[in-house]
Amino acid sequence: QMYPKSLSTMRLVYLAALLAPAHAFHVSTSRNICHVGPHPCKQKTPSFLVPKNQVGRMPLVSLGMSDDNDASAQDEKMAKKVKGRKSRVINGYKIASITFLALTAVMTKLSGIRASALYYSVTAALPSGLAYILSGAAYNNRLSSDTYKRLNVFLGKFGFLNLVAAALAPELRNPIWVIPCFIAMVNSIKGYGYGVLGYDKLGKDSPLEDLRSMTKSCFVQMFGLAKNVKSAGYQAAAITTATMKLAKLIEIFKLVAESGLNVDRQFLALRLVRYTKLMLLTVISLTLKDAADRNRLEGTTFIELNFMNSVAFATMAAYLSKESITPLGGTAVVFSLFAAFNGVTSVVKKRNQ
DSSP, X not given: OOSOSSHHHHHHHHHHHHHSOGGGXXXXXXXXXXXXXXXXXXXXXXXXXXXXXXXXXXXXXXHHHHHHHHHHHHHHHHHHHHHHHHHHHHHHHHHXXXXXXXHHHHHHHHHOSOHHHHHHHHHHHHHHHHHHHHHHHHHTTOTTSHHHHHHHHHHHHHHHHHHHHHHHOGGGOOHHHHHHHHHHHHHHHHHHHHHHHTTTTOOOOOHXXXXXXXHHHHHHHHXXXXXXXXXXXXXXXXXXXXXXXXXXXHHHHHHHHHXXXXXXXXXXXXXXXXXXXXXXXXXXXXXXXHHHHTTOTTSHHHHHHHHHHHHHHHHHHHHHTSSSOOHHHHHHHHHHHHHHHHHHHHHHXXXXX
């Protein structure tokens, strides 16, 4: 038996252990058991048998190891969250890009290769291109850049306003149009949030303050002094499309003011869709002006935006000049050629670097 049954005998054993030299036993820091003599004791050592020079050491070591393990576990958990958030936002951009591109193909096929059909198809092609660019920015951890935060805000606004248009007109409630608009809206909000706060959501910047700063920046880009010829060209394009956008917005307000609840909702929805297209053209030109001011047009994002701008203005020129060239149509031709030229020269410069 491990311990004597007699209480007096047990007290003698404990007394002998207390009087024994300190080196006769020790506490194992790995298994937390007591070794008395040559054979280990399987029972847990009573606290009064632990030598004074060992008392209090084990809890301190154990606590430190526990804190390190907890911190490591938390870091690993956060790393998994960050990886998951990044993966989901990238996939969201890709899905939005693919669905808008599919819609562009469907619209072109159903309407044929005509000036008006191509101009309307650009409404879906522009958000497709922006979502593709943003997916690359998310993959390369660039969503915190002012360029991509601006594109996220306006792509999200595009999705929201087109959902409003779909709510107004039953003809626009087709899933092939509603689904990509909804994905673009939700994913752009998430992308903008990650750009401001980071994937770990631990950033200290205020989204409202950032939006206020962005609004001021867009105003400066629109009306501020251009730093070079290319910047002036993009500024002219932005002012042109912003003026067209404002005219469309005034038309919507007048329509609602005159008709009230009896307003033609389909007509109103179509005007809203066209407004969103001009809105994207405006923000693309402003983004390119900002890049021109900083001599950054050789960047991949700005090369892609230049070609998108060129195609959009070309279809606008064709739509506005179906029978004869109009002043606005001729202006669109100039902007299209200007963007295409800058895109090509940027590609050449990038290859020669």
